[in-house]
Amino acid sequence: MTDYETVIGLETHIQLNTTTKIFCSCKADSWEQPPNTNICPVCSGLPGVLPVLNEAAVHKGALLAAAMHSEIRLTSHFDRKNYFYPDLPKGYQISQYDMALGNGGYMDLPMPDGSVRRVHIEKLHLEEDAGKTKYEDGRRFVDFNRCGVPLVEMVTGPDLRSADEAAQYLIRLRQLLRWLGVSEADMEKGHLRCDANVSIRPVGYTGLNPKSEIKNVNSIEAVRAAINKEVERQIELVESGGSVESWTLDWDDAQQRLTKMRSKETIADYRYFREPDLLPLELSEDWRDGVLAELPELPLERRARFKRDYELPEYDADILTGDRPLSDYYESAVEAYGGDPKIVSNWIMNEILRMLNELGVSADKLVLLPEHLAEVIKMVDKGTINNATGKSVLAKVQESGKAPGDIVAEEGLAQVSDDSALQAAIDKVLAASPEELASYRGGKEGLFGWFMGQVMRETKGKADPGVTRELLGKALKGE
């Protein structure tokens, strides 16, 4: 059997999280609102209305373009994409065609084997979302709430080589969108939608074969599953002597099945022409420079820097750059702490992430500030408190908002490392446990841990474990 290579390009639609829609002043977000309650004459395409461009959409689109290393065109144009569909109230979509906001671009996708896959961006433009169509009891219902939500359509080159790579791209894109704050990027809510173009070719062949376009793959898992299914189908087809035709396929997530929607021969002619109701979009160089200046360090760049500058393992760097608030939190804590960044990483990966998960918030919403975390770690380092106390102090800071030092002082949580006090506690424990002492001395050395626990209980957890271990060892041996 021939070895095949998979060739994938992804077409994504990204809803920008602006306050209002792209061409009118309706709210952009209609989540869970009853159908057709968030509409106006403009977004529902009444006769005589005109679009007025929302600058915030341009701004967010430009920020995304910059993050994708795309050239932000100083002059771009809006065009009409003409087609009939009930949920497209004007009968055309205002989009950008040949002179879009973004020109070119790429994303360097880190691969598990350490290599980097450069994914080229072939299209990056602004457009308006359409409404939604719903079928019920053989009837068709349209909801215009979504009409006019600002979208960026972004299309990659045929650069991805497996379903996993496609999934990776979406994961990284989602991360980037949230990082930039331009989209909520929730695939389940349709903020980030994806169509996949899939073809196969014998390894070594560099041309492009006819592809199928898979619509409606709206989760990372769906992308992976649908592409794998389609690759399997294409290989079987080719192996059995057939050839792949350009089909549009619909992914049925419930059934995990692809169904043919149409053949590509019926491709629509959208009769694009410049939107006469909008002026050309002219951006000044100052405006563009402002956007570029606003562009934060991107997640993949920061990930590389964490590995390089903080000498973090890849695993840590990846998690700590998963989202921007967490990543900023980490850096602030490292700075406040001043010591080994890996120690801060350990605390965050164990304690802070758990706390975030339990509370269901992002790191910037914690009462427990990075400075608090750094103070706790320092107290543990100095032996003022032990590890376990440190963890409980974190929880107490989060609950009370008090500084860790104050909590330790108020609650008397500082470690007991004073020999005489510890010795007294040990003596008390040994006196109260004659049977266990006899067993220990009879050879059951495994009881050491039990004695440690009893001493800790006696000292309410404040005993310095190192000193205790030493004193207890001597006492048990009867020294």
Add this chain to the structure above:
Amino acid sequence: MSLMDKTARNVAEKVRRGELSAVTVLEDAFERISAVDGRPGALDYGEISDEDKSKVHAFITLTKDRAYQQAQDVDRSVSEGEDPGPLAGVPITVKDIFCIKGTPSTAASRILANFVAPYTATPVERLEAAGAITLGKVNLDEFTYGSSSESSAFQPATRNPWHTDYVPGGSSGGSAAAVAAGEGLLSIGTDTGGSIRQPAAFCGVVGLKPTYGRVSRYGLIAFGSSLDCPGPVARNVGDAALMLSVMAGEDRRDSTAATLPVPDYLSSLDKDVRGLRIGISPDYMRIPYPDLQTGEVVVADLPKEIRDAILNAAQALADQGAEIVENVPMPNMSYGIPTYFVISRVEAASNLHRFDGVKYGYRTQSEFSDLREMYRKTRAEGFGLQPKLRILMGMYVSAAQYSEQYYQRALKVRSKIRSDFEAAFDPQGAYRLDALLTPTTPTTAFKLGDVYGDTVLMQYADQLTVPANHAGIPAISIPGGISSEGLPIGIQFQAPDYREDTLFQVGNAFEQATDDADWRKIKPQVMKFVE
């Protein structure tokens, strides 16, 4: 003398001063309407009677109750010492291509016959805010697609008040006829290829196409979005100036509306024309157009009466000290119509997409098995011939495989046409014109039925007006004489971008100079119904 024979400025002034009640004005307006208009246009119109043939039929919808409400509001605010605005109590009509909240806004099409707009167009809103009283919506060619107003789905079609066997022109035929017959003092029309100026010329009134973007298009049901201009129709230049000063200006709902401040147009009226450079172009006097009988394109001189009207106007202005510049070349003007055929239809076809029977307007009453059939039947039954022709042609010339040779090419020619004007108006150029004087139309009004049905020939009625739409510049048509048949002749002035003030200045000077001319004493035929 009926108040409907006075100027809008005069009426507004008296109403503002409390010397005249807006309700009284309104009564005169409705009296005139009932005398001359006949029945309003309707979808089910039955037989056209001889009585019908003698009336104007400007209206589709009369909004009498709303008008009385407005008039009472104006009178109340005057009595309370407030100023209702510069158009206080002035009765106006609105071309039924503008949306007015709570009123049928039909575009003279079956497909919108049942559409009641939930909002008001910006220019109409501004007129009403300035105290104007809207009498109702007036007839037009379906979706403004035509130059005779005959293609309206609402019949009887509007007739020319000067001679009711003749068309009023179009597409703002209802507007021009209403103003000519004194059914309201002003009307708001739209001009995409000449749709204000051509009917103004045919009906012997003043019609202005402002600079593209000078007046907001918000609420105007679109035809050719890059060409459409709302503008005033009035009986004299001063009233048009007053009306434009109210309508014009930036609009946050139309991003193509100019943000330039609106000058005081009234103050430009009485400015001396001494030293102004007024051009005349031979390219506007001898033009290629299809022969009325054979339809073949021939190069021909315009009728002598029309050429004479231009020369007389030039003389009148020269007498007042204007400098007449002859032989200004406008070499690309003859491409205006073919270019317009392509651009306007591409935009029109797209603008008509939204009328699909899904959301509002007409939906087929017959059975349909699927969505496509619903679309097909709705649009087949809802649109008349003119929208259908425009859809077919617009779709064709913007199709991917033809776009380069038609649409893209037309855009290039359009910029050539503009360059003709730029050269003529260039202050450093050879001609340095302040305005270009041309005829408005190649002929005076034609008879109903004479041209209708020949879409190409009909389009050529706009030959002299359409270049200004391509170029985006302002142009005004004012009455310049009466033909031997007793039909008005329009003369047109065109000026650089945003120089409507020059048009008013020159137009007013011409009006003053010809105030006593014999032809000004001739009145429209339908005035016989007015005692």
